[in-house]
Amino acid sequence: MSTTAVAAPVPTPLPRAVVAARPTFGGVVRGELTKLLSLRSTWWTLATTVLLMTGVSLAVAGSLDSMAADPSTAAELAALTGPVVVSGGFQLGMLAIAVLGALVMTGEYSTGMIRSTLAAVPTRVPVLAAKATVLAVATAVVATLGIALSYLATMPLLADHDLVPRLAEADTWRVFGGTVFFMVAAALFALGVGTLLRSSAGAITVALSVLLLLPTLLVFITLDWVETVVDYLPLPASGAFLGGGEDSLSAVGDELAPSAGVLVVAAYAIVPLIAGALALRRRDA
Amino acid sequence: MIEAHELTKRYGEKTAVDGISFTIAPGSVTGFLGPNGAGKSTTMRMIMGLDRPTSGTVTVNGRPYAEHRSPLSEVGALLDAKAVHPGRSARSHLRTMAATHNIPSSRVDEVIEMTGLAAVAGKRVGGFSLGMGQRLGIASAMLADPRTLILDEPVNGLDPEGVQWVRRLVRTLADEGRTVFLSSHLMSEMAQTADQLLVIGRGRIIAAGPVQEVIDSVSAAAVRVRTPRAGELADLLQADGVTISSPEPGTLDLRGIDAADVGELACAAGIALHELCPRSATLEEAYMSLTQDAVEYRSDLAATTSAATTSAATTSAVPEEGSR
């Protein structure tokens, strides 16, 4: 159709063919996938996540030589494992992915899109479930990509120190799998917080504080109860199943058993989502 | 068919919609009128299940909107604020909506053509003009070919062709037996488009019914008279309990008397009439007098203008334009 149609639209007779419309959860998921992938900001965020993950692991791998040369850090080097170096960038990558997780919901509120969304799916909760599904898959893909890229990029540097992760070893897959799991949990946590708070600024602030700021700050406080609280923050809790270098934040959580760490991190993903679902059902759009 | 029963919405202290009951019948276009803040958009959001009524109920085609198996096939809505992410293209936006109901993408292209958006469908919505945004809103309302249409100020921002297109579209849809419920502040537009009216003010229903009935219920037909001796004629008529106003010197609008009687009276008094014309009230006039007590956000300018009209009326009652 030419632009003339814009200037002088003719009264188009309504196409009499009845439009087949049949809502399904699969359809809602496809709708959310279309939403996610049709925004440029999504691609920026996903690319940033991969770059941050790769960049950090490269930087760590690149500093191995100087660590080995300096006697004061030699011990640290000895404690370092290949998989931890390769997946080490997730602590920065999770920040980008958490921002995306929050925006997936808060972006709808700030633009008014939420009204179109909830008019199409007035039962509402399927929207959140579909968002969570799509976000989890996208995050898993990106985290896997980030690790794969880090693995390839750091291989020459790690080879010098005999630290190239051995793909035949279960421990390698535990760390890689745990990293992907943690990234997905971080994204879902931010989505849940975003659903509860509805404001981009508020949700991003809360999500990033809990994920990174609180453990970084509280780690300097040596009160017993504060240390306990820190153990139960997501990043330190991830240390229980990821291991990690001695001075990494993850190491603080060594107090928790690995399975407990997994459960704590999973709770961070699930509890805000459930609370968000309840709020979404109840509130005005 | 839309049925509301004692529908009420409070936002904190503010009662936006105050126990209104109405039925919007299929097969006709129902205009929804009311001053700013009267509660029109709120009512529409409640119909769509977006805002939860504080009390009361509203159903579409027999059940609450959210309980329909295929909601978009029941109601298509254009809500007041742009309910679109500006970063997405028009086509992507429509596809996200269509996907939820497994509507084929051929239908997306169809509504794009229909609303004249084909040339810009791939562009990001953030760069759209007001009218383009409205067209996109109408396109998404039409997506599932719904039985009921709810349009909140659909012609707002449309060019004259667009306005005409919407008018014909809603006419066609109503003639097909669908329910069309639309709000607007443009009275002349509403007079041409709507069959039925629902007028609200401060959250309550002020008037409802067929357009002409609503108009007649408020303002009796008037007679316009133009004569150089307007003052004398006014004095004569005043005695008979006729309501007189004077929109400009030498011109009188009379209510409570018909044209024939005015002519006879003037003839008997030897007053020459330059014009004698029966005039039925416009929707705008009817609307103004219906809502004058219900306007919440009155503009100062309006107050100034009405004051000026009043003084013009007073001076012209004694037509001494020459002496000054």
Ligand SMILES: Nc1ncnc2c1ncn2[C@@H]1O[C@H](COP(=O)(O)OP(=O)(O)OP(=O)(O)O)[C@@H](O)[C@H]1O
């Ligand atoms: N989400 C909200 N929170 C608080 N107050 C609200 C909200 N939505 C509407 N209101 C108030 O309810 C009243 C009715 O608003 P509404 O938007 O329904 O009016 P309207 O008839 O659509 O007006 P307009 O002609 O200006 O579009 C207004 O006083 C408005 O301030």
Ligand SMILES: [Mg+2]
């Ligand atoms: Mg409104």
